[in-house]
Amino acid sequence: MPKGSIVWVRQKVNKKRKHSGVTICVDFDGTVVTHAYPKIGHDIGAFPILKKLQSFGHRIILWTMRSGEELLNAAEYMEENGIKLYGVNVNPTQKEWTLSPKAYGQLYIDDAALGCPLIGKPGLDRAFVDWKAIDMLLEAEGYYK
Secondary structure (H helix, E strand, O other): OOOOOHHHHHHHHOOOOOOOOOEEEEOOEOOOEOOOOOOOOOEOOHHHHHHHHHHOOOEEEEOOOOOHHHHHHHHHHHHHOOOOEEEEOOOOOHHHOOOOOOOOOOEEEOOOOOOOOEEOOOOOOOOEEOHHHHHHHHHHOOOOO
16 A cells, blocks of 8 residues: 555554444445446446455445336346345335435445546446445455454
């Protein structure tokens, strides 16, 4: 890690920070795969990181604008790639304490989020999530402890 980089600074500041059992809401198009709606886009490296998060006890909610058959296809694609979903567009525990339709999580990973690291490639209309950078941020923030 280059000294002075944002990841280096976060590692120093958050050395003792630990996140355990966090619910993480993850978008699909542009986040797990390239943008290709209504089809499933190309793999962009999300699955090893999502599996790593699950191995540390974190829960993954698929959080997407997809609905109907397209939503079912996305959820099945996640499961086929080894991601056990805690919920799909909903946190299964929140109905006990809120009527809000927004899925509750402590962390959201979404290509549309301000500050989310993205990769742009020639020939693609839209950028997508940089999972190598996400992995470094998660490490620096204490999600792998």
